[in-house]
Amino acid sequence: MHAGSGFLERLGGRYRPSAVDLLLALGYIGAGLLLGQEQPPAGWRSMDGPGAALTALVGLVMVARHIAPVAVFAAGSALWVLFIACGYWPVVNSMPPLLALYTVAATRRPRTAVVCTAVVAGAWLYAGIGNIEHSSMPTVLAQAVLFPAVVLVVGRGSGALAERNRQFAELTLQLRGQQEENARRALTEERVRIARELHDVVAHHMSVISLQAGMASYVFPTDPAASRRALDTIADTSREALEEMRRMLVLLRVGQEGQPDGQRDGQGDGQGDGQGEDGGGAAHAPAPGLDLLDRLLERVRGAGVEATMEIAGSPVRLPQGMALCVYRVVQEALTNVLKHAGPTRAAVTIRYERRTIVVCVTDEGDGTFRPNKEMSPGHGLIGMRERAKIYGGSVTAGPRALGGFEVRLTLPAPTTGDRPGGLPAPGTGDVPIR
Numbered sequence: 518m519h520a521g522s523g524f525l526e527r528l529g530g531r532y533r534p535s536a537v538d539l540l541l542a543l544g545y546i547g548a549g550l551l552l553g554q555e556q557p558p559a560g561w562r563s564m565d566g567p568g569a570a571l572t573a574l575v576g577l578v579m580v581a582r583h584i585a586p587v588a589v590f591a592a593g594s595a596l597w598v599l600f601i602a603c604g605y606w607p608v609v610n611s612m613p614p615l616l617a618l619y620t621v622a623a624t625r626r627p628r629t630a631v632v633c634t635a636v637v638a639g640a641w642l643y644a645g646i647g648n649i650e651h652s653s654m655p656t657v658l659a660q661a662v663l664f665p666a667v668v669l670v671v672g673r674g675s676g677a678l679a680e681r682n683r684q685f686a687e688l689t690l691q692l693r694g695q696q697e698e699n700a701r702r703a704l705t706e707e708r709v710r711i712a713r714e715l716h717d718v719v720a721h722h723m724s725v726i727s728l729q730a731g732m733a734s735y736v737f738p739t740d741p742a743a744s745r746r747a748l749d750t751i752a753d754t755s756r757e758a759l760e761e762m763r764r765m766l767v768l769l770r771v772g773q774e775g776q777p778d779g780q781r782d783g784q785g786d787g788q789g790d791g792q793g794e795d796g797g798g799a800a801h802a803p804a805p806g807l808d809l810l811d812r813l814l815e816r817v818r819g820a821g822v823e824a825t826m827e828i829a830g831s832p833v834r835l836p837q838g839m840a841l842c843v844y845r846v847v848q849e850a851l852t853n854v855l856k857h858a859g860p861t862r863a864a865v866t867i868r869y870e871r872r873t874i875v876v877c878v879t880d881e882g883d884g885t886f887r888p889n890k891e892m893s894p895g896h897g898l899i900g901m902r903e904r905a906k907i908y909g910g911s912v913t914a915g916p917r918a919l920g921g922f923e924v925r926l927t928l929p930a931p932t933t934g935d936r937p938g939g940l941p942a943p944g945t946g947d948v949p950i951r
Contacts (some may be wrong), residue, residue, distance in 0.1 A: 538580050541616070546576035549609050557606040560651035564605065571600045575610045582620045590617035590633050598640050607644040614640070615668050622672025623679065630669055637665040724855045725754045728820040750819045757812075806840035807867075810847060814865070817851050821860040822880075824851065830869030836931060842904045843867070843876055843926065846912065849901055850878035850924040861921075874928045882921035901926070 549572040553564030564572075575596045582589040593614045601607045618637050622630040638661045645657030733747035810826060817824045835843065847865055854863045863880040901912045901924070910928035917923050 535580070535583070538582055542576045542579040542613075545579065545613050545616075546573050548612075549576060553606070553609050558651065560648040561606040562604040564609070567603065568600070568605045568609075571596055571603070571605070572610055575600065575613045579613050579616060582617055583624075586617065586620040586624050587629065587633070590614070590621050590636075593617045594633075594636055594640060598643065601640065601644045601647065607641070615664065618665060618668050619672040619675075622669050623676035627673070630673065634665040634669045637668075638662060641665070723758075724852050725816050725820050726751050728855060729754070732821070746819075750816065754816055805844045806837065807835065807843060809844060810865070813844075813848060813851065817855065817863065820855055822851070822854055823862040824865065825863075826865040826867070828867050828869075832867075832869055833874075833931060835874075839908050839928060839931065842908060842910075842928070843874075845904060846876060846901045846924065846926045847878055849898075850914075853922070853924075854878075854880045857922075869930070872930050874930050876926040876928075877923060879917065879923045880921045 550564070550569060553568060553572060557563060562568075575593055578589055578593045578596065594617070597607070597610050597614050600610050614637055618630075618633050621633045641661035641664070642657065645652045645654065645661070729747040729751045733744040733751070736747075737744040814824045814826055851863060851865075854861065861881050863878065866875075866877040866879075868875045868877075898912070898914055901914075905912045905926055905928065908928050910926060912924065912926050914922070914924045
């Protein structure tokens, strides 16, 4: 499509003006020859062979007016003056020089256009003086000033309009390029977001599954009931992980019509993979929020970590994106507890302050932690900080003075315009107060 458009533009820009100029030149030649057959006014000679040849030359010069406007104007005006000097009626060949003047005015600098206008006015005056016995000088002066001036004004206006159109075309191309760049940037950001979500889901759920599987294998000979409970936790955790991954990955398959690929291909009639409406609902279910923190802590407790949660202050209902940010930060922090601290105690504290929301996840460590141990930020910590930055917050993580580790998330509290001072709007919150 773009290649064809470019070819048409090159075709129009290179060949169309020459074809139009050729047709105009032939038309002027024909009109001049027909006009020359009429009886000229008193004082001018009738058209003959040399006059017809000059008329043809004046017209043919106009073919190149877009290639070399000034040179064409000079040649046409010189032939026109020669035509007048030979005693022929000036009106016969007056149109080609005026057309050349229009082209110069539209495509060249104002100074050049004014000089060419003066040349046309001088030629007109020369014609009137050459036949002064049968001419009215006031009429000649009016024509010498008015006709070239009108052509000059029209030509300058046409040139300005063409320049604006060219600028608009360039701006359109720039805007189109910016839109494409914005679309690519948005696509990249969405892919990064989905990759971050997948990291959080896989890191947390796989850590729980790995710990539970190891425990089930270890206690199976001596405590089958505990082993069965571990297997049940693995089943629940893997099912939830699959649901979250399906919900995120289906976003990559949604087409332009807002339907998954299978439905666009005619496979969405309920005879697909057997998931039916439930599968689609799970795929498009809302993102995790604060209401799922209880389930998250239950899984962590099942993995051997004594996890508690405390709510302080007056809870407010968070926007979905901010609630997801809190959930993912808590999830990542507890996942790090499972990976690095082993069986220990962890505490999640959500404190609603006047203008901020502070979330702290702390653990007591495994008893061998050194407070001055050098820490290197991994993908999890980077992801947490990027999430917090989206909502104007921050994340700090580091060892505690008494041992263990702490992750602190600080977010600005959501505000509403109808409350004085921009205070947080009251609400029941997504997490029950304990």
